[in-house]
Amino acid sequence: MKISVVGTGYVGLVSGTCFAETGINVTCVDVDDKKIEKLNNGIIPIYEPGLEDIYKKNVEKGRLVFTTNLAESLENADALFIAVGTPPDEDGSADLKYVLGVAREIGKNIDHYMVIATKSTVPVGTSKKVKEAIQDELDKRGVKVAFDVASNPEFLKEGNAVQDFLKPDRIVIGTESKRAQKVMKRLYKPFLLNGHPIVFMDITSSEMTKxxxxxxxxxxxxxxxxxxxxxxxxxxxxxxxxxxxxxxxxxxxxxxxxxxxxxxxxxxxxxxxxxxxxxxxxxxxxxxxxxxxxxxxQKSVLFDKVLNYFDGDLKGKKFAMWGLSFKPKTDDMREAPALVIIEKLLAAGAKVCGYDPVAMEEGKRILGDKIEFAKDEYDATIDADALLLVTEWPEFRIPNFRVLEKLLKNKVIFDGRNIYDPEELAELSFDYFAIGRKPVKH
CATH class of the missing domain: 1.10.1040.10 (N-(1-d-carboxylethyl)-l-norvaline Dehydrogenase; domain 2)
Structure with a gap:
């Protein structure tokens, strides 16, 4: 089988690579020339554990290719997956301009039956709009080409996306026809060997499920x-x-x-x-x-604890921050609590020195020179007035507290993920503040 995947972000790149892992020929499409150039040169634009190995293997075997030419990717394809972004609009609704833009390009170039499946997270009713956009372009061309639309939401967790795709706990697919259902079932058959179900339903219900x-x-x-x-x-x-x-x-x-x-x-x-x-x-x-x-x-709770501890005066103080990404095993900082905390600390006149095992480059891209970036977690704590734990990376779970007490100006830790033992820190004479737990004070 051959498929096209439009969009090479988390969802598109992981989906395309994992489909290729089952022997399917996959063409990944993106409008970003630089991103496609990197992917064709062995450079993955995202961090996701386990992705690089299967990406390289399938590129070498010729099952995974990358292009900016959507029309070319449609040749002999059995299905196309739309996996482009749906960023929030000003009113909070999902912006569908990229999804519908892809649909129109499909309508301009499709010449044989295929299933058009939406993997992007889209509001209820989007598949109907996709179908109308494709049909509108076909009508403009004056041609009749049969096609089906489907909804195939993803349930991938960043940091575990590859395993989530290869060993899904369920696959949800919304279709309108038996023909489309047959194509989708064949595509996903290799992923059903673990006994978990493929759940077929109407398209509206599938869109709502995500x-x-x-x-x-x-x-x-x-x-x-x-x-x-x-x-x-x-x-x-x-x-x-x-x-x-x-x-x-x-x-x-x-x-x-x-x-x-x-x-x-x-x-x-x-x-x-x-x-x-x-x-x-x-x-x-x-x-x-x-x-x-x-x-x-809730994103301000840790800052409020810091402000209260220092009696409302943070001017000139330095804070070490462990963790910048919104969760471990990813470099994604979109909507990350760390960003809110940093902005509040800076607005209060404080300085921040941050460290993250993976998200340092992303942090520098977003924050520039607003904060300092440390070479490791202990470097971040040198002469800091306090340590803030914001992302629960495994390497932060059992730190050397004896080293920390020598590096920090004050023996105080604000734990935003409740990963430390209050009794242990009490024995070491640290002031310790977590979320929803009694504070330890000396």
């Missing part, structure tokens, strides 16, 4: 953060509460870790887009609006 899934996960995060904040007020420990509720299989133990709020390319954008979709249909999603408010507030 937003509903991410919104539910975002809701769990904001819920536990609300509970964490209340725990601090009443003197409870959110880590104990988390274990207590997480043992209930109806709740589960995932996505109930208190912290500085969610970020990344999906949750913030998808919650906003679903809220907007409901508003357009004159229905208010009150729970999700609260989820968004709580998350925005």
């Amino acid at each position: 937003y509903a899934a991410n919104s539910m996960l975002a809701t769990k995060i904001s819920f536990i953060n609300e509970i964490a904040n209340l725990c601090e007020i009443v003197g409870a420990d959110v880590e104990s509460v988390r274990k207590g509720i997480g043992s209930d299989p109806r709740i589960g133990n995932k996505f109930i870790y208190a912290g500085t709020g969610y970020g990344g390319s999906c949750f913030p954008k998808d919650v906003q887009a679903l809220i907007r979709t409901a508003d357009e249909h004159k229905y208010s999603l009150e729970i999700l609006k609260a989820v968004e408010r709580v998350n925005n507030r």
Whole structure:
């Protein structure tokens, strides 16, 4: 089989590479000349564990190629996956100009039956617009070419996207015809060997499934953060509460870790887009609006603790920050809590020295010379007034606290991910502040 994947971001590049891994011939398309040039020269523009190895293997075998020519990629293709960006518009709705732009290009060049599947996260009703855009271009050409549209949302976690694609817990596909269903089932057959299901449904339900899934996960995060904040007020420990509720299989133990709020390319954008979709249909999603408010507030919680500790005066003080990416195993800093905390510290007259195992280049691109960038985690703490742990990278989990007490001006740690043991830090005479836990003070 042969497919085309339009868009070489996280979703497009991971999807195309993993499809190639099963023996399918894949052409990845992007309008960015520089990105395609890099990919053709062995340079991957994103950081994703495990991706580079299978990318190189499939390029060498000729199953994975990259081009800026969409028309060329359509030749003999059985399916095309749209995986371009859908950034939030000013009103929070998903911007579909890139998706519909691809649809129009398909309509201008398609000459045989294929399935056009949308992998980009798009609002309910988008597949209908894609179909209309393709058909409109066919009508302009005065030709009749059969095609089907499908919705095939992705459920990839950054930092684990390759394994999520190769060993999916479920595959969701929305189709309108048995013919399209047959093509999609054949494409995904190699990924079903682990026994997990492929779920076929109507297109509208498929589009809704993606937003509903991410919104539910975002809701769990904001819920536990609300509970964490209340725990601090009443003197409870959110880590104990988390274990207590997480043992209930109806709740589960995932996505109930208190912290500085969610970020990344999906949750913030998808919650906003679903809220907007409901508003357009004159229905208010009150729970999700609260989820968004709580998350925005939560990104400031660690800064508020710092400000309170130093009696409201941060001018001239230096803070070490461990972690810049919105989560471990990625260099993605979109909507990262670190960015909010940094801006607030700088606005208060403080200085920041940051370190991240992977996101240093991305940090420099976004922040420029606003902050210092350290060569390693301990370098960041030299003469710092306090340490802020913002992203729970594995290498930050068991630091040498004896080294830290020599490097830091003050023995104080603000833990935005609750990864340290308060009792251990108490024994070492550190002041320690976490999320939803009793502070340790000396």
